[in-house]
Amino acid sequence: MILTPGQAGDNPQLLPLLDEIHDIEVDEQKVRVGRVLADKAYTHPSTRQALRTRRIKATIPERADQIARRKTRGSAGGRPPAFDPDLYKLRNVVERCFNRLKQFRGLATRYAKRAAYHRAEIILACIVLHLR
Structure with a gap:
């Protein structure tokens, strides 16, 4: 990423x-x-x-x-x-993945100001989605 x-x-x-x-x-x-x-x-x-x-x-x-x-x-x-x-x-698999990630409000609105925090949020959201 x-x-x-x-x-x-x-x-x-x-x-x-x-x-x-x-x-x-x-x-x-x-x-x-x-x-x-x-x-x-x-x-x-x-x-x-x-x-x-x-x-x-x-x-x-x-x-x-x-x-x-x-x-x-x-x-x-x-x-x-x-x-x-x-x-x-x-390719719709990729678009569906983006939509699933945007279900996390912090990612969709990007509350994190620092890039490292935002990247960490994305990784955590991917882990959560993978574990579901």
Whole structure:
């Protein structure tokens, strides 16, 4: 988990987050990220290129402006990125998790002024949800 200011974008934090996940071991085996399911905020070409260099598959829908720009360029615009709508439906698990976390009033309104306290609240809420 990476905690950022509220006005910060999510896309710049994707690669640092993947770097942190890359160092995690589960049952004495290194975890490898094989696929990223993300919304349109992560569809920037540089993000897709970075995922390709890391050999991570991406299921990210294209934004309408990117589709239009690719089509105006004609054959020079390249082909559209692969997208599996059935696999993308699994992303609702993440959205449901955010909704469950927002049931904790302190998280939803962010009463904690310090980032360390807010991060601790998130971790405690995750533990509570996991134990339920």
